[in-house]
Amino acid sequence: MVIRWVTLADIRSYRALEWHPDPTVNLLVGPNGAGKTNLMEAIGYLPSLRSFRGVPDDGLISYEADSGVIRAGLGWGDNGHLVEIEIFRNRSRRVQVDRHRLRRASDLGEVIRTVTFLPEDVDLIKRGPGRRRDLLDEVAVQLWPVSALDQSEFAKALRQRNAFLKQRERDEVTLGVWDARLAQSAGRVLSRRVRAMELLQPEMERAYRDISTSDIHVDIEYRAEWVDKTDPTIPAGVYEKALADALLGTRHRDMERRLTLVGPHRDDPVLLLDGHDSRVHGSQGEQRTYALAIRLATQRVITEFVGVPPVLLLDDVFSELDRDRAHALAELLPDTQTFISSARPEDVPVTGREWRSHDGSVT
Amino acid sequence: MFEGPVQRLIDELGRLPGIGQKTAQRLAFHLVTVDDADARRLGQAVLDMRDQVGFCSRCFNVAAAEECAICRDPRRDTSIVCVVERPQDIVVVERTQEFRGRYHVLGGALSPIHGVGPGQLHIDELKQRIPDEGITEIIAATNPTVEGDTTAMYLAREFKPAGVKVTRLASGLPVGGDLDYADELTLGRALVGRSEL
């Protein structure tokens, strides 16, 4: 997978940019506020249709503009694709691949995949379970693009059930069908998470050892109140049944609290270091190593599973690392198109084509 | 922005589904320049439609009489009814030519977010029709969305105890969209291969 060119029109600090990056390693340098992250964000938007800064679409549009366009030429020849995304302030975006309107957002994931390293990745370990659930769901989408649909249907069913619980009049039959629909999507979401974990675990362990050169055991323990055990051989229907039962069990509580208190949206995939919760027991350095290991593992799993290495984005990551880890990461970077940004290029022990970002241009 | 009446027309056209600001302007200026008779015919068609068309008292399809043309057609099989969300979905199912029963328009799908529960849909009216017309099978042809699925399940739970078979269109429909995203062939196959809920 190679991004041959990108054009941006009215995207953040870029009023009009045409850029032909190198197919190997690209180093984006420039002072703070030069627009390095803005460019990385635009590239990261291509497969996910989401900003890795977690802002809504209109945050990407330049201040004075009403709409912005990201276009990219991917790959060569028969494997080449033209992706065009137009973002508007007050209506929904328009996405075209090879000049055809995209039927489903997840179809884009078939055309381009990226793995992004950010300084905030350490929050995967330090913070609450939400980020870890999102991590598993994001990996699942990269491996099986259709699972995006299960995830969005699950979110929809959950919102509907919660809205139902907040109504004044609540009949058992209607609640029963919302339970059934929620459980159906939940079963599919969980079964993908479990299969993603199964693929990630050995690669995470390997990457962790590669970075730290220590023989530590790394694992994910999936904690869920509503399932007895998780296992990649268990079909989604079993989880579906488990949630349907659990929802019946908590129905009383849910009715009282007017909220769905059990399900994949409340689970905690705990990241273990030698059997202990890394959030509680990991040192700062171990947590940083863990975060890098997760991203490297994701990159390897996708490469293995899909057969094509995803594009790598590393925004400001090296400045956060000590020398040893920075060198270890540099050594471990796979052979694929890579974008690395830094305000201090001396911190980046990687060679590649150097680009200077300034005033809405890249040279 | 433009002369009062022209801008008013642009605004009204722009409120129609699928018509953006630019298209509305194009249509409005087209109507400014066409023959007077053509423009008046369009206006009259809208007025006539509003005066003469209402909803079928039986199935809530659009109808120019007390009942719609399908409900009045004696060749239709009254024992099987295809339940859809909106009147325009009937057109889509009709195009497949695979269905010879009658319809029932719910007027939407269950959606607590929008305050839509069973009471807001034409479900009680459907309940009435079952003994009246001797209905033995309901095909739940609601949209393949979370709300459409849930509504289909609701119909199954509501009507199966009364001995009515409730079926759902076979998979193969594009999920997450509207019924009218499906082409005739796919929808036709889905009708034939429907399964019991």
Ligand SMILES: Nc1ncnc2c1ncn2[C@@H]1O[C@H](COP(=O)(O)OP(=O)(O)OP(=O)(O)O)[C@@H](O)[C@H]1O
């Ligand atoms: N929607 C927008 N429209 C125009 N300019 C924007 C928009 N959003 C952010 N900017 C500008 O972009 C600049 C920030 O760019 P960016 O975050 O890419 O910097 P950076 O090069 O990554 O800096 P650092 O080294 O500090 O991370 C800011 O000056 C900000 O004013």
Ligand SMILES: [Mg+2]
């Ligand atoms: Mg930055």
Ligand SMILES: [Zn+2]
């Ligand atoms: Zn009728």
